[in-house]
Amino acid sequence: MAGTWVFEDVVNNPLTIFLLQLALVLVLTRFLGGLVGLMKQPQVIGEIIAGVLLGPSVMGRIPGFTDTVFPTAAQAGAKGAPYDSTLTFTVVANTGLILFMFLMGLELDRSLLRKGLRQSVPMAAAAIAVPFAIGCGVATWLSDVNEEGKVPVAGAQQPSSTAFLLFAGASMTFTAFPVLASILSATGLIHAPIGVVAMSAAAVDDVVAWCVLAVSSSFAKAGSPINGVYTVCLSVAYCAVMVCVVRPVLARVDAFWSCRDPALHTNPYYFCGLMVLLIGSAYATEAIGIHPFFGAFLMGLITPQAHTHSLVPRMELVTRDFLLPLFFASSGIRTNIGTLDTARYWGITLAIILIATVAKFVPSALVTRLLGRRSWRFSATVGLLMNTRGLVEIIALNIGLSLGILSTRLFTMLVLMAIATTLLTSPLVWLLFLRVHPDGWEECDREALKAEGRESGTCGSTVDECAEAGCTAHVLGGEQGGSAGAAVVSSVHGGCAQVDQQVLGHGVEMVRHGSGAGAASPRPSPGENMVR
Secondary structure (H helix, E strand, O other), rough: HHHHHHHHHOOOOHHHHHHHHHHHHHHHHHHHHHHHOOOOHHHHHHHHHHHHHHHHHHHHHHOOOOHHHHHEEEHHHHHHHOOHHHHHHHHHHHHHHHHHHHHHHHHHHHHHHHHHHHHHHHHHHHHHHHHHHHHHHHHHHHHHHHHHHOOOOOOOOOOOOOHHHHHHHHHOOOOOHHHHHHHHHOOOOOOOHHHHHHHHHHHHHHHHHHHHHHHHHHHHHHOHHHHHHHHHHHHHHHHHHHHHHHHHHHHHHHHHHHHHHHHHHHHHHHHHEEEEEEEHHHHHHHHHHHOHHHHHHHHHOOOOOOOOOHHHHHHHHHHHHHHHHHHHHHHHHOOHHHHHHOOOHHHHHHHHHHHHHHHHHHHHHHHHHOOOOHHHHHHHHHHHOOOHHHHHHHHHHHHHHHHHOOOOOHHHHHHHHHHHHHHHHHHHHHHHHHHHOHHHHHHHHHHHHHHHHOOEOOOOOHHHHHHHHHHOOOOOOOOOOOOOOEEEEEEEEEEEEEEEEEEOOOEEEEEEEOOOOEEEEOOOOOOOOOOO
């Protein structure tokens, strides 16, 4: 009797049910994440698959599994009122995602973004405009499929067709910047020319795609075009205040206190202040009528990056390895492959995968070929890399599902599209490019660097300096000249931990921090911390 009483107490206790969910999710996501990592795939793929396995598609078919592990009408205590355990799970998962979006904005390399604005705008524009237009066209075809699987929510306002049109277009445009950085880092391409081109274009791509998704969310929540326009105006005003007012104030405060406290990044009051601003920004965007994720991402973009190298690791371990897997499990619970119960629905899913791939691949490859004057092999590989969707696409799809824009059936189709396009990237990049250029450099790039007295993938201004340093890297961005000069930080692999190249008008000063005791810790390149 005592054993039975203890078991019933555990099942009826919201805290113990959440702890059971947490343990199961962490074990499964870590196992599958490591498994796909052995196959040279991003860890996020394994975590998404783990979420799908926990949902109604696989384990949900086991009698009693969902009612025991993810009950939606569990009784709190012996005589308590029924409660939905998935609500607590989803709230904690979304909290982790808010922190991740903040880190994503904070980790976004502003130099790559500026480099994209100068050199990769044509490719980024094509990689956004063409998929968006195709996505809007496909939306007219998918609207009937979407309505077939929708379950109307009592008392909820149904999103307009404009919201679905914009969302379908935006869902085709995403390139997952963190996942792309992970793939490029794993393949050794992150410092090669092809990695620079893809990363700079993806940075611009993601920022614009999030803006379009924010507009779509505003129309979905507003319910009418007039209210949607009003929400968009409020969102633009809020962004302007954050960029033009809050950002300069933050920079001045950060500079002021950094001079007085060199260890500001470890100050608990500094960290607490940032977290309060993050929560406030997330709350403001939710109140405006878009989504708290946008506020978190914007807060990350405007936060000074002076202490990023120490702030990010403190937040990232808990966010990435503890809280974010809960989000994938939450997504998997919502994904129901069983809704694709006819050959017609599977045919539509395959068509979506094909359309999404071609819509992103063709414009990216063509613009790289025609305007960048690169080889077809280089251009086609850039097109493949821009098809990496992964994590960012899953986040966007969950927003669409939570706002009632997507039905469970169409959500499932688009999740499968995100998984398929990301899974195919690494093997196709190896087959098309790395098999021919194992070091990631084409002959024309190598010859151009030799003409400048440097070697492919080296840090330092000359070949001799690189040999002395014993490290490999490729300095990204930075322009010589000007009285004030510019600073370029290059992440490196090998003997030297970090190279700070300060261009001081007429000369170049190389300051190396050794890898021995007391050496400064290197600042990771974009996405190497955010290994997704």
